[in-house]
Every structure is written in C-alpha cells, then in structure tokens.
Amino acid sequence: MNGRWLAGKTGAALLTLLFVLVFNFFLFRVMGDPTSQFTRLPGATTEEIAELKSDYGLDKPLTGQFADYMGDTLRLDLGISQRSREPVWEEILDALPWTLLLVGTGTVLATLIGSWMGVIAATRRGGKADDGLLGFSLFTYASPEYWLGIILILVFAVAIPILPAGLQMTPGVEFSSFFAEALDVAEHMILPVTAMTLMLLGQYFLIMRSSMVDVLTEDFITVKRAIGLPWDRVVRRHAVPNALLPLVTLSAIQFGAVAGGAITIETIFSWPGLGELNFTAINDKDFPVLQGTFLVFSVGVILANLLADILYFFLDPRVQSK
Amino acid sequence: MRTRGFAAIAAALIMAAALAVVTLPAGAQDSTDSTSDGETSSLKIGWAQDPQTLNPFVALNEENYNVWSLNYDLLVNFSPEDLSPAPGIAESWEISDDKRTVTFKLDPEKVWSDGVPVTSKDVKYSLEVLGGDGALFAGYTSGIESIKTPDDETVVITTKRPDARLVGGLFVYIIPEHIWGKESVDDLTGSFQPELPLVGSGPYMVTEFSRGRIIRMERNPEWNGPEPGFDEVQYIKYGNTDGVERALRLGEVDMILEVEASSFERLSGDPNIEAITAPSPAYTQLAFNLCSEQDCPDAQFNPAVQDPAVRQAVGYAVDRERINEIAAQGTSFVGHGVLPSYYRDFYEVPEQDYPYEPETASQILDDAGWQDNGDEPRTKDGETLSFDLMARSESPYTQQVAKLIAEQAAEVGIEFNISVVSDDKLTEATVRQVDGKPAPEFDTFLWGWGGDPYDPSFILSVLTGDEIGGLSDAFWSNPEYDALYDEQAGTFDVEERKQQIQEMVALAQEDLPYLVITYDPELQAYRTDRVSGIERVCPSGEDGDLICAQVSYEPLLDIGPADGSSDDGDGGGSGGIIVAIIAAVAVIAAGLFFWRRRSSEGDEPLEYEE
Numbered sequence: 059m060n061g062r063w064l065a066g067k068t069g070a071a072l073l074t075l076l077f078v079l080v081f082n083f084f085l086f087r088v089m090g091d092p093t094s095q096f097t098r099l100p101g102a103t104t105e106e107i108a109e110l111k112s113d114y115g116l117d118k119p120l121t122g123q124f125a126d127y128m129g130d131t132l133r134l135d136l137g138i139s140q141r142s143r144e145p146v147w148e149e150i151l152d153a154l155p156w157t158l159l160l161v162g163t164g165t166v167l168a169t170l171i172g173s174w175m176g177v178i179a180a181t182r183r184g185g186k187a188d189d190g191l192l193g194f195s196l197f198t199y200a201s202p203e204y205w206l207g208i209i210l211i212l213v214f215a216v217a218i219p220i221l222p223a224g225l226q227m228t229p230g231v232e233f234s235s236f237f238a239e240a241l242d243v244a245e246h247m248i249l250p251v252t253a254m255t256l257m258l259l260g261q262y263f264l265i266m267r268s269s270m271v272d273v274l275t276e277d278f279i280t281v282k283r284a285i286g287l288p289w290d291r292v293v294r295r296h297a298v299p300n301a302l303l304p305l306v307t308l309s310a311i312q313f314g315a316v317a318g319g320a321i322t323i324e325t326i327f328s329w330p331g332l333g334e335l336n337f338t339a340i341n342d343k344d345f346p347v348l349q350g351t352f353l354v355f356s357v358g359v360i361l362a363n364l365l366a367d368i369l370y371f372f373l374d375p376r377v378q379s380k
Numbered sequence: 381m382r383t384r385g386f387a388a389i390a391a392a393l394i395m396a397a398a399l400a401v402v403t404l405p406a407g408a409q410d411s412t413d414s415t416s417d418g419e420t421s422s423l424k425i426g427w428a429q430d431p432q433t434l435n436p437f438v439a440l441n442e443e444n445y446n447v448w449s450l451n452y453d454l455l456v457n458f459s460p461e462d463l464s465p466a467p468g469i470a471e472s473w474e475i476s477d478d479k480r481t482v483t484f485k486l487d488p489e490k491v492w493s494d495g496v497p498v499t500s501k502d503v504k505y506s507l508e509v510l511g512g513d514g515a516l517f518a519g520y521t522s523g524i525e526s527i528k529t530p531d532d533e534t535v536v537i538t539t540k541r542p543d544a545r546l547v548g549g550l551f552v553y554i555i556p557e558h559i560w561g562k563e564s565v566d567d568l569t570g571s572f573q574p575e576l577p578l579v580g581s582g583p584y585m586v587t588e589f590s591r592g593r594i595i596r597m598e599r600n601p602e603w604n605g606p607e608p609g610f611d612e613v614q615y616i617k618y619g620n621t622d623g624v625e626r627a628l629r630l631g632e633v634d635m636i637l638e639v640e641a642s643s644f645e646r647l648s649g650d651p652n653i654e655a656i657t658a659p660s661p662a663y664t665q666l667a668f669n670l671c672s673e674q675d676c677p678d679a680q681f682n683p684a685v686q687d688p689a690v691r692q693a694v695g696y697a698v699d700r701e702r703i704n705e706i707a708a709q710g711t712s713f714v715g716h717g718v719l720p721s722y723y724r725d726f727y728e729v730p731e732q733d734y735p736y737e738p739e740t741a742s743q744i745l746d747d748a749g750w751q752d753n754g755d756e757p758r759t760k761d762g763e764t765l766s767f768d769l770m771a772r773s774e775s776p777y778t779q780q781v782a783k784l785i786a787e788q789a790a791e792v793g794i795e796f797n798i799s800v801v802s803d804d805k806l807t808e809a810t811v812r813q814v815d816g817k818p819a820p821e822f823d824t825f826l827w828g829w830g831g832d833p834y835d836p837s838f839i840l841s842v843l844t845g846d847e848i849g850g851l852s853d854a855f856w857s858n859p860e861y862d863a864l865y866d867e868q869a870g871t872f873d874v875e876e877r878k879q880q881i882q883e884m885v886a887l888a889q890e891d892l893p894y895l896v897i898t899y900d901p902e903l904q905a906y907r908t909d910r911v912s913g914i915e916r917v918c919p920s921g922e923d924g925d926l927i928c929a930q931v932s933y934e935p936l937l938d939i940g941p942a943d944g945s946s947d948d949g950d951g952g953g954s955g956g957i958i959v960a961i962i963a964a965v966a967v968i969a970a971g972l973f974f975w976r977r978r979s980s981e982g983d984e985p986l987e988y989e990e
Binding site for chain 1: 422424429432433435438440441570571572573591592593594596612614616617618619620622623626627629630632804
C-alpha cells in the first residue's frame with residue numbers, strides 16, 4: 059500500500075534521526091574532557107574548575123548527562139554555547155540563512171547547468187562537445203573544493219582584483235539603501251557560489267548524461283522520432299523529463315556532501331554560515347555548538363533523503379504501483 | 381507535466397535562496413544604523429579568531445583583551461614607553477611602610493562613557509566581583525585582604541602580605557558598577573550579554589558586536605584625554621589566517637596583530653606593508669617530567685628523564701639558534717631561561733645558558749656513566765636514554781621543533797620518539813590523576829606559557845611547588861625557588877626584585893625542568909599607506925609592537941589615517957562590476973541557447989545501439 063510505503067520511509071528516517079542523536083552525544087564525550095582546557099587557564103583554581111564543570115552538568119554521571127541531553131534536544135533546547143553564552147539556536151539561526159543562500163544558489167546553479175550540460179553531451183555522444191564537457195566535469199568533480207576556492211581567489215581577487223576575496227559583505231560600511239547592501243552581498247557571493255557550483259556540477263552532469271543516454275536509446279524515443287516529432291521536441295518533452303529522475307535522488311544524497319563542502323568553502327571565503335560556525339566551534343571546543351551544528355546537518359540530510367523519497371513517490375509511477 | 385514539475389522545484393529553490401537574501405540584510409541592519417556620513421576614518425584590524433562574548437565574567441578568548449584594553453582602564457595602566465606602571469583609573473598611589481597597604485588616589489576627571497563619574501566604588505566592585513568571578517581575571521586579587529573606600533576618590537587596598545602585583549600586576553579591568561552591579565553574579569557568569577555601547581572609560585567603546593563578523597568601536601564621547609586619530613576601530617573577522625593576510629595585501633584591512641611565521645617574509649616584501657616581530661611575554665619550552673615518587677606515586681615515565689645530567693646534556697645538545705632559524709624562519713627569539721626577555725625590568729641572560737656544545741653534552745653524559753652505544757641510545761644500569769616527546773597537533777611550530785630536537789639529541793646518544801597529539805590529549809597526559817594524586821604520563825613535551833604584561837609573577841608561578849596538581853606540568857619542586865617566588869611577589873623595589881628573579885631563573889637553569897627553546901614573537905603587520913604615526917611601543921624601540929595591543933590604548937591616540945588613504949578597499953569594487961558580470965553571463969547564455977537551437981534544428985540521426 060502507498061500509505062505503508064510512506065510510513066515505512068518516515069519511520070526509517072525517524073530511526074536514523076534517533077541514532078544520530080545518540081551517536082552525537084557519545085561522539086562528543088569520547089573526544090576528551092572538555093574541561094581539561096580550563097586547567098590551563100591562568101589563575102583557575104581547582105574549585106573554579108569544579109564550578110565550571112557543574113555549570114555545564116559535566117560533574118554528573120554519563121547516564122544523567124545523556125538523559126539531560128535527550129530531554130533538552132527533544133524540547134529543541136540545544137543549550138548554551140560555552141564560549142559566547144548565547145543560546146545555540148540563536149547562533150545557528152544567525153548563520154543558517156547565509157549557508158542556505160550559498161548552498162541554495164550553488165545547488166540550483168549546479169543542477170541547472172549540470173543537467174543542461176548533461177543533455178548537450180548525451181545528445182552529442184562521442185562528439186567534441188561531449189568530450190569537452192566530460193573532461194571539464196571530471197576535472198571539477200575531482201578537484202578538491204578548497205583547491206578550487208583558492209584558485210578562484212588567486213585569479214579573481216589577487217591576480218585580477220575584480221572580486222572580493224572573502225566575507226559576505228564589505229565590512230564596516232554603512233549602506234545607503236537595501237539595494238546597495240544586496241548588491242554588495244551578491245558581489246561577495248560570486249566566488250564562493252562559483253566554487254560551490256563547480257564542486258557540485260560534475261556529479262549532476264555525469265548522472266544526467268548517463269541517464270539521458272539510457273533514455274535516448276529506449277523504444278519510445280524511437281517511436282516519437284518515427285511519428286515525425288522534431289528531435290528538439292523529443293529531447294525536451296520526452297527524454298529530459300524521464301532522465302531527470304536520478305537527479306532527484308542525487309540532490310538528496312548530495313546534501314551531505316554539500317554540508318561538508320560548505321564547511322570548507324565557507325572557511326576559505328570567510329563566509330559566516332553554519333560551516334564557519336562549525337569550524338570556529340571546533341577550534342574553541344565549543345561542544346554545545348558543535349552538537350547543534352551536527353544535529354542541524356544530520357537532520358538536513360535525513361530530511362532531504364525523505365523528501366527525495368516522497369518526491370519519487372509522486373514523480374515515478376513505478377513506486378506508487380508497488 | 382514533468383518538465384513543469386522540475387521547473388517548479390527549481391523555481392522554489394531559487395525563491396528560497398532569494399528569500400534568504402531578503403532576510404539576511406534585515407538581520408544585519410540593526411548593526412548598521414546610526415552614525416556618520418561616510419567621512420568616518422576607521423582603523424581596520426583583521427583577525428581570524430574573534431571574541432565570542434564581550435562579557436568579561438565568562439569570556440575565555442584571548443582576543444577579548446584587544447577590545448577591552450581600548451574600552452576600559454586598569455586601576456594602574458602600563459606605560460607604552462617601557463610597560464612600567466602608569467596612571468589608569470588611579471592617578472597616583474602610595475605604598476605604606478609595611479608594604480601591605482597601598483592607597484590609590486583616583487583621577488577625579490574620569491567619567492564613564494555614559495557620563496557617570498568613575499568612583500572608588502567602581503574599583504571596589506570590579507576588584508571584588510570581576511576579580512573574584514571573572515573567568516580570565518580570577519587569581520589576580522587572591523592576595524587582597526580588604527578594599528576600603530573612604531571617599532569617592534580614594535581606594536585603600538590591604539594585602540595579607542606584601543604583594544607587588546598591586547602596582548602593575550592587577551590585571552582586572554575596572555568596569556562600571558552602576559551597570560554591572562545591577563545583575564546578579566549568577567547571571568553575569570551565566571548567559572548575560574552586556575548592552576551596547578559597552579560603557580567604559582577608555583578612548584573607544586564597542587558600539588557594534590556581530591560575532592564572527594565585526595566589532596566596531598567608536599570614540600567615547602566623554603573621553604577627555606588627547607583625541608584619537610581614528611574615528612573608529614574595527615576588528616574584522618576572517619575565516620582563517622590566510623584570509624586575513626590576503627585582506628591586508630588587498631587593502632581590505634589596515635593592520636593584523638597576528639601574522640603567521642610562514643607568511644611573515646612574504647608580507648614584508650610588500651612595499652606598502654611593514655611587518656614587525658617583537659618579543660612577547662611567552663615562551664615555548666621542552667618540559668621534562670620531574671614528578672617525585674611521593675608527589676606522584678602512579679606517574680608513568682622513563683626514570684632517566686629525572687637525571688639532571690641528562691637534562692643538562694639535552695640543553696647543550698640542542699641548538700636553539702638553529703631551531704629559531706629553521707622552525708620559526710628566524711622570526712622568533714632564542715630563549716635564555718624561564719623569564720622571557722619581554723620583562724625588560726627583570727630580565728638578564730642567565731650565566732648558565734646552555735650554548736650549543738654537543739661535545740659538552742657528550743662529556744656530561746660520559747661523566748654521569750651513560751654508556752655510549754654509537755648509533756643506539758646510551759644506556760646505564762638497564763635504563764635507556766630514549767624518551768617520548770609530545771608535540772602539539774595545533775602547533776606546526778612545535779612539530780618542527782620536535783624534529784630538530786630529536787635530530788640534534790641523537791648526535792649525543794639521546795633518542796626522542798616524537799608523537800603529535802592534540803592539546804586535549806597532551807593536557808590529559810599532564811593533569812592525569814590516580815587516587816587524587818597527580819599521575820602524569822609523559823617523558824617530555826613541547827608547549828608554552830604566556831605571562832602578563834609587566835608583572836612576571838604569573839609566568840614564574842607555573843614552576844612553583846604549590847602548582848603541582850594545579851598548573852605545574854613539569855612537576856618540579858624546589859623549596860628555594862618557591863621561597864624566592866614569594867619574596868619577589870612582595871618586593872616593590874624593581875632592582876631588588878630583579879635580583880631575586882635572577883636567582884630563580886638560575887635555579888631553574890641549573891635543574892632544568894624546562895628547557896626554554898624560544899621566546900615567542902609577536903608578529904604584526906600594517907599598511908604604511910593607510911596608517912601613519914606608528915612608532916614601536918611597549919616597550920619603545922625595536923622590541924616594541926605596533927599599538928601595544930591588549931595592553932594599552934595610549935598608542936592609538938598617536939596614530940591616524942595616512943595622507944591620501946581612502947576607506948575603500950581595493951578588493952571590493954563597485955556594483956558596476958557585478959552588473960557587468962551578470963550581463964556577460966546573460967549574453968553568453970543567450971548565445972549558447974541560440975547556438976543550441978540552431979544546431980538542434982538540423983535533422984539529426986537517431987542513435988541505435990548495436
């Protein structure tokens with residue numbers, strides 16, 4: 059039954075989520091005692107360290123800490139950052155839009171450009187365009203994103219200084235209007251978004267290309283051709299929509315890679331999103347923030363996969379009929 | 381149908397992104413309101429690590445001092461000339477004959493940036509509450525017995541025994557009681573965040589704090605000292621040190637206060653940038669595990685490390701000059717004992733300095749009965765001169781130093797097995813306890829300590845016996861050193877105190893719990909085309925830094941924008957560029973589209989699989 063299928067998928071997602079929650083807790087507990095660094099604070103006495111421990115609930119036994127953690131997380135209370143003393147949620151909400159902006163634009167561009175390139179390559183299989191695009195995609199796919207980022211900076215910000223090398227907007231400037239501010243952000247977005255797009259492009263291209271090649275050799279395409287439909291129309295109306303299905307899965311699976319890439323790209327470009335928040339938290343050993351960002355990333359990946367399953371359900375009649 | 385479905389998904393994604401754009405500047409807007417007409421001159425300082433909170437009760441980032449030192453005064457400030465005690469909140473002070481009481485006269489002109497006068501109550505509050513509970517400030521006031529405030533302009537501090545830290549070593553900022561006193565200590569040490577502008581007595585005050593982005597400090601309207609040259613000081617956060625240094629080269633920022641040793645030379649090569657290296661109150665040391673049987677019954681280490689002859693041999697075998705040249709690219713300063721040369725008033729090169737003399741090292745080992753085994757490590761009575769050496773994964777410098785030490789020590793028959801570990805792991809190894817007693821688990825490691833400006837008590841304290849179970853990580857205990865430590869802490873006379881400190885340094889050099897490798901440098905750089913009036917300070921001369929960062933705001937009063945410098949970064953062009961780029965992309969896209977249309981209109985062959 060359809061409902062059962064959907065419920066099964068949702069259940070699996072919830073189970074994964076639960077596992078992530080539990081794993082998250084223990085992951086950060088095996089990384090060493092977070093208070094050990096306090097002992098190197100000038101002037102911190104043993105009592106003060108004990109007090110800090112009790113402040114963070116670190117003096118309780120592990121089971122007690124675990125119960126606290128699960129309860130708080132389920133109530134969506136991610137705790138207070140050890141360093142900034144701001145609620146972790148606030149820090150995440152502060153950074154999230156920037157990441158969505160970067161990742162969203164990058165993903166949209168990569169999907170559009172990648173699949174478009176895929177269609178071109180597949181329809182000209184073996185041709186020069188195919189070879190060229192294939193080579194280009196394999197190159198960007200194989201290049202680490204930090205390398206791409208640094209090259210982009212070196213070329214477009216240092217050698218030919220036409221674009222800002224980092225940050226999300228010109229710092230310390232009072233903008234005359236909202237438009238000026240948006241324009242400034244857009245300008246700062248170009249390089250990181252390009253890096254993001256290049257990082258993701260290759261996979262979309264490869265999947266789209268092979269999917270198109272498959273579809274183009276199917277009988278119904280031959281039939282459409284035979285009844286006299288123009289080639290262009292066949293490709294656009296009949297081949298592309300059928301070839302798009304694997305792309306949906308890919309977008310979801312890619313979300314994990316995107317989150318990872320965001321950390322590197324944001325750090326290189328000083329982009330103040332979740333990735334950078336994560337990076338700073340690692341440097342500061344700010345465990346509540348780390349736990350929070352991990353949770354957000356994991357929930358994102360799980361939700362994206364669930365969404366892909368659901369989309370598939372509507373897009374692919376074969377799933378519904380099972 | 382399906383094409384439209386895809387288009388809808390794409391459109392939704394684009395809209396989500398657009399929505400994000402819309403919400404973003406709105407979030408940032410509250411920070412960019414108010415102030416000025418674009419003629420503001422600002423000193424832009426780039427950094428890769430920014431404070432996570434401005435609340436001095438809980439802040440743990442060292443970078444906070446960069447901000448606080450411009451926003452607040454200490455009871456006694458430091459002179460940028462030579463770091464000696466200088467008027468701060470207190471205009472003058474008098475030390476009683478028994479040296480246990482110091483009477484401070486406050487500057488009656490001092491006013492908080494909100495117009496409220498600074499009084500003795502603020503001082504008492506700050507020393508008692510911030511000095512008692514501030515994460516980075518606890519400990520400085522431990523010697524204080526009582527703080528009396530006979531009137532608004534007098535503070536009388538009595539200590540349990542003479543404590544020279546009262547003048548020049550009381551590193552607790554004076555904060556306004558009428559603001560902080562309203563909150564309970566529980567709140568202050570909890571999630572309290574101070575309101576902006578951050579009310580203080582320094583020449584600048586924080587007016588914008590956007591974590592991970594920018595800290596903007598504007599002039600304190602009530603400031604009655606000499607007028608600062610810049611209207612604003614901005615600390616701008618970048619994702620990493622590479623980003624900061626690039627920003628300096630591109631002119632996005634005017635100054636960096638922490639340059640990486642590896643890029644020091646490259647920055648120096650830029651004609652518009654001046655990069656400087658100055659000694660800091662910190663050192664990097666090779667520490668030995670000297671925990672005694674009675675202090676640490678369960679400690680784990682190679683007992684050979686506790687033979688003084690072995691440590692002295694290491695001292696002679698290690699070429700610290702070469703280490704500085706190679707590992708620090710010559711930017712650091714060769715160490716000579718446990719008191720950094722930064723502490724000018726008290727520093728002298730110790731007599732026993734362990735110059736690089738591998739022959740002496742071999743001789744010492746021979747004399748002590750360590751048998752030379754050629755390429756193998758020396759041995760004696762079943763013990764082998766083979767030690768674990770831990771370097772920090774967080775510090776590439778210590779890893780390089782470790783390699784060089786191992787290489788050089790091998791020449792005299794001492795083996796070091798290097799392992800690179802995280803700071804957490806290293807701390808675990810040193811603070812490990814069994815049955816409530818320290819049980820360190822290491823032979824040797826490389827790490828460092830940093831001290832306070834001017835007063836050397838803290839950096840000398842880490843080797844006292846009292847710190848075993850506390851900060852001590854060599855677990856060295858020498859009653860003579862401890863007695864001298866207490867004595868110097870109560871000596872106000874600089875010459876006399878220097879003698880005592882020199883004796884302490886000599887004791888540590890003799891026994892060598894730490895072989896101090898280098899005195900860490902302060903590497904800084906600024907753009908000469910943007911900032912004028914910089915003279916090296918704290919102390920003045922070639923040992924000084926650019927603006928006496930984290931210590932004194934005074935140098936900032938003397939510098940200003942360079943002639944002809946504009947506030948625009950070279951990097952960030954105008955919006956025209958982006959419009960041009962969008963246009964170019966559109967043209968290319970349109971071109972491709974038509975090309976594709978034309979080519980696809982042709983009658984293409986069907987493909988058949990064979």
